[in-house]
Amino acid sequence: MKKVKTMCSAFVVVLGVMSCSGGDDSSTTETPPPAGGGDVVTNPTYTANIKSIIDANCVSCHAPGGENSTVPLQTYAQVSAKAADIKIRIEKPAGDPLVMPKGGKLSQSKIDLINKWIANGMPN
Numbered sequence: 001m002k003k004v005k006t007m008c009s010a011f012v013v014v015l016g017v018m019s020c021s022g023g024d025d026s027s028t029t030e031t032p033p034p035a036g037g038g039d040v041v042t043n044p045t046y047t048a049n050i051k052s053i054i055d056a057n058c059v060s061c062h063a064p065g066g067e068n069s070t071v072p073l074q075t076y077a078q079v080s081a082k083a084a085d086i087k088i089r090i091e092k093p094a095g096d097p098l099v100m101p102k103g104g105k106l107s108q109s110k111i112d113l114i115n116k117w118i119a120n121g122m123p124n
C-alpha cells in the first residue's frame, strides 16, 4: 500500500489592504422647503389677528358686566396697555389659578401669535 501524503504548502498570500473608499458622492444640494404650512402669520396686527382671539376668549369676562369688568379688553388701547400682564397670564400652565382665559388655556398657536404681536411692538 502506498501512502500518498499530500502536503499542502501554506502560501502566505499577502493581500494588499483594500481601502474601502466608501465615498458617498451623492451631492445633496437641494434647498429645504420654506418653513411653515402657509398659515404662519409673520407680522400679526391687532385688527387682523389679535382682536378676534381676545373677543372669542376673553371679552366674555373682560367687559362691563363680566367677571372682570375692571380690566376690559375690548379695544386696542385696553389690550395693548395690558400686554405685559396678558403675556404672563396666557403662558401660565393649564390648571394654574392665574392662567387666562380663566379655567382654560389658549392653543399654543394663539399664544405664539399674541407673543409675536407683542414682540413686534403691538401694531394696530
Ligand code: HEC
Residues within 6 Å of the ligand: 054, 057, 058, 059, 060, 061, 062, 067, 068, 071, 082, 085, 086, 089, 090, 097, 098, 100, 101, 102, 106
Ligand atoms: C371666565 C372669565 C375670564 C375669562 C374668559 C378671562 N379672564 Fe382674565 N381675569 C378674570 C378674572 C376674574 C380676573 C381677576 C382675577 C385674577 O387676577 O386672576 C382676571 C384677570 C386677568 C388679568 C390681570 C389683570 C390685572 O390687571 O390684574 C389679565 C391680564 C387677564 N385676566 C387677561 C385675560 C386674557 C388675555 C383672557 C383671554 C385669553 C382672559 N383674561 C380671559 C376672568 C376671566
